[in-house]
Amino acid sequence: MTEPAVTVERLQKTLGKKEVLHGISFIAGKGEIFGLLGPNGAGKTTTLRLICTLLAPDVGSINVLGFDTRTAPSEVRRRVGVVTAEIGVYPRLTARENIAYFARLSEVIDGDVRPRVEAVLDRLDMREFAGQRAESLSSGQKQKVAIARAIVHDPAVLMFDEPTSNLDVLASKEIRDFMVESKNRGKSVIFSTHVLHDAERLCDRVTIIHEGRVVATGSTAEVRGAHRDLEQSFLSLVQVS
Amino acid sequence: MRAAWIVYRKELVEILRDRRTLIAIGFSALATPIVLSIVTQVSTRTATQVYTLGYTGTVPTGLDLLLTSTGLKLERVDDPAAAAKRQVDLAVAFLPGEIDEYYDPTRQSAQIADVRLQVILGNYNAAKAAAALQAKGVDPAILTPLKVVPHPLSSPAAAAQNTFLSFFLPYILITMILTGGFSAALDSSAGERERKTLESLLLTPAPRSRVLLGKIAAVTTISLVAAIAAIASMFIALSQVSLPSEAGNSSHLAINPVAVPVMVMVALLIAVSFSSVTLALGTLARTFRQGQAYVTPLYFITIFPASIILFIPDFNPGLAYYLIPILNAVLVLREAIVHNAVDWAALGVTTFSLVATGLLSWLAALRLFTREALLTRS
Numbered sequence: 001m002t003e004p005a006v007t008v009e010r011l012q013k014t015l016g017k018k019e020v021l022h023g024i025s026f027i028a029g030k031g032e033i034f035g036l037l038g039p040n041g042a043g044k045t046t047t048l049r050l051i052c053t054l055l056a057p058d059v060g061s062i063n064v065l066g067f068d069t070r071t072a073p074s075e076v077r078r079r080v081g082v083v084t085a086e087i088g089v090y091p092r093l094t095a096r097e098n099i100a101y102f103a104r105l106s107e108v109i110d111g112d113v114r115p116r117v118e119a120v121l122d123r124l125d126m127r128e129f130a131g132q133r134a135e136s137l138s139s140g141q142k143q144k145v146a147i148a149r150a151i152v153h154d155p156a157v158l159m160f161d162e163p164t165s166n167l168d169v170l171a172s173k174e175i176r177d178f179m180v181e182s183k184n185r186g187k188s189v190i191f192s193t194h195v196l197h198d199a200e201r202l203c204d205r206v207t208i209i210h211e212g213r214v215v216a217t218g219s220t221a222e223v224r225g226a227h228r229d230l231e232q233s234f235l236s237l238v239q240v241s
Numbered sequence: 242m243r244a245a246w247i248v249y250r251k252e253l254v255e256i257l258r259d260r261r262t263l264i265a266i267g268f269s270a271l272a273t274p275i276v277l278s279i280v281t282q283v284s285t286r287t288a289t290q291v292y293t294l295g296y297t298g299t300v301p302t303g304l305d306l307l308l309t310s311t312g313l314k315l316e317r318v319d320d321p322a323a324a325a326k327r328q329v330d331l332a333v334a335f336l337p338g339e340i341d342e343y344y345d346p347t348r349q350s351a352q353i354a355d356v357r358l359q360v361i362l363g364n365y366n367a368a369k370a371a372a373a374l375q376a377k378g379v380d381p382a383i384l385t386p387l388k389v390v391p392h393p394l395s396s397p398a399a400a401a402q403n404t405f406l407s408f409f410l411p412y413i414l415i416t417m418i419l420t421g422g423f424s425a426a427l428d429s430s431a432g433e434r435e436r437k438t439l440e441s442l443l444l445t446p447a448p449r450s451r452v453l454l455g456k457i458a459a460v461t462t463i464s465l466v467a468a469i470a471a472i473a474s475m476f477i478a479l480s481q482v483s484l485p486s487e488a489g490n491s492s493h494l495a496i497n498p499v500a501v502p503v504m505v506m507v508a509l510l511i512a513v514s515f516s517s518v519t520l521a522l523g524t525l526a527r528t529f530r531q532g533q534a535y536v537t538p539l540y541f542i543t544i545f546p547a548s549i550i551l552f553i554p555d556f557n558p559g560l561a562y563y564l565i566p567i568l569n570a571v572l573v574l575r576e577a578i579v580h581n582a583v584d585w586a587a588l589g590v591t592t593f594s595l596v597a598t599g600l601l602s603w604l605a606a607l608r609l610f611t612r613e614a615l616l617t618r619s
Contacts (some may be wrong), residue, residue: 015617052444055613077446084444088437092258093251104247105445149441 002029005157005188006051011060013046020046024214026207028190033183035203036192042209044192048161052082081150085161087142091135098134099148106153120148140171158182160191196230210238244447248455252429256463261424269417270470274478292354295324298335307361330354407578411571413471415547418512419540421467426460430523431532440616449611460516468508500577507570510595517602524609543567563590566598
């Protein structure tokens with residue numbers, strides 16, 4: 001495994017009256033694609049929200065590139081870009097304005113905002129609709145806006161929460177290609193999904209969560225073990241747990 | 242403060258592209274002239290309207306001329322009591338040495354006709370009595386042993402103007418600040434959750450207090466723009482209304498110079514305070530519609546104190562009453578408009594009250610904005 005980018009230790013979290021996470025631990029390395037896998041309701045989104053400091057852990061700790069999420073949340077946010085499961089964009093702003101807004105809020109200095117936004121528009125092939133208001137964009141185009149605003153401040157860690165769940169085949173492929181490209185640029189990519197086929201194709205290492213507990217962690221090959229694929233491995237692990 | 246400024250600018254752009262907010266501001270600007278125009282037309286029509294006076298018997302000599310010249314048209318009827326119900330506005334039976342009057346007090350036309358009739362009969366009786374006394378060589382002045390000489394300290398026109406402005410101005414100011422910022426506040430809070438943009442916004446390194454500050458500043462700006470549009474259009478409309486002055490010339494309604502800075506200060510305080518309250522309530526809501534349900538009662542709660550001067554024109558409370566938000570603003574504005582003066586103690590308490598309301602609302606909004614349930618509550 002490469003040097004750790006995100007270290008999660010004995011994480012526990014209760015939301016309302018439900019204990020969502022029961023002491024999970026894993027490490028995501030620098031420059032790798034790390035998959036956080038599990039069925040719906042396993043605790044994947046809660047884990048990602050804890051890593052990016054939207055929620056605070058009840059017990060346990062999270063370290064992102066040397067910064068503790070509890071004591072240095074702003075430092076963590078500066079280094080993390082998140083594409084959330086629900087794509088929300090400001091409908092009355094153009095795609096370009098949406099991205100520029102997040103660039104400014106992410107402390108990109110004024111003189112750099114425009115070149116950074118234009119570079120991201122080029123990288124994600126968004127020129128064609130950059131001047132359109134977000135309310136008129138397709139789901140795939142909105143997803144690109146969501147990705148663009150998450151990477152415009154050039155974070156070292158990228159997190160995707162169920163990035164392909166609402167997209168068609170072509171848009172899903174673009175997202176997968178983008179994750180690989182980010183990895184090749186030296187970024188750490190963490191993505192949560194319940195589509196194990198996607199994870200198998202993309203991830204260097206995975207952690208499988210079931211009912212708030214880690215049931216397997218390691219390289220994709222290690223977790224697959226003797227099974228035909230990750231899905232078979234997952235099913236056997238869930239039955240055992 | 243850079244983050245607050247970034248949020249402020251973005252919110253303003255979004256608000257100004259929102260049809261709902263533009264309609265609210267447009268309504269603010271147009272509603273007042275339309276209402277004033279209707280009120281003026283109705284008043285003018287009422288003053289010049291001719292009412293029908295049904296009668297039986299013989300009209301006393303000269304009285305018919307007086308009645309006709311005062312807008313009471315005579316019409317002979319068979320049964321004055323029956324005619325006064327629908328056929329005519331008022332009916333009388335002229336009997337020897339007596340006039341029986343029939344009218345329905347529930348009809349506004351009957352009330353106005355009655356006032357006119359009483360004035361004419363009073364003058365007619367006084368003239369008749371004076372003529373009779375003079376014929377007998379007695380000075381008619383004996384009828385008025387105590388002559389009243391009025392010395393009004395301000396012109397009746399100015400008094401009417403101040404009464405009108407002291408009610409309408411605070412009312413319009415407060416309602417337009419509230420309605421003008423209503424949509425913007427909900428869009429900026431509940432709308433953020435509804436559009437699923439809140440999570441991404443909170444993921445940025447910008448401190449949440451600054452994000453909230455930028456939103457409150459934007460809503461305050463829009464509220465003030467709506468209020469300014471409403472008041473400016475009111476004065477433009479009023480400039481078309483002529484009032485009689487002492488010299489016989491006509492004048493127009495105008496606000497006195499003391500009231501202007503007081504109005505600006507009070508408007509700013511109310512706008513900041515209301516923006517914080519509506520944003521706090523909007524933050525509780527998950528959708529724009531749910532936010533409307535939370536904020537609408539606030540509108541009615543605030544309209545009540547704003548209307549109090551209509552129902553109790555001479556309401557002169559102690560300083561403690563100036564702690565009540567909105568009521569205090571209305572009272573301070575009335576003082577400035579009617580008396581052309583500032584009650585500094587009252588203004589101080591009002592400022593304290595509105596600043597405290599704004600601060601408490603801001604803290605409430607911040608608390609709501611920073612809690613985990615904002616994201617996890619389904």
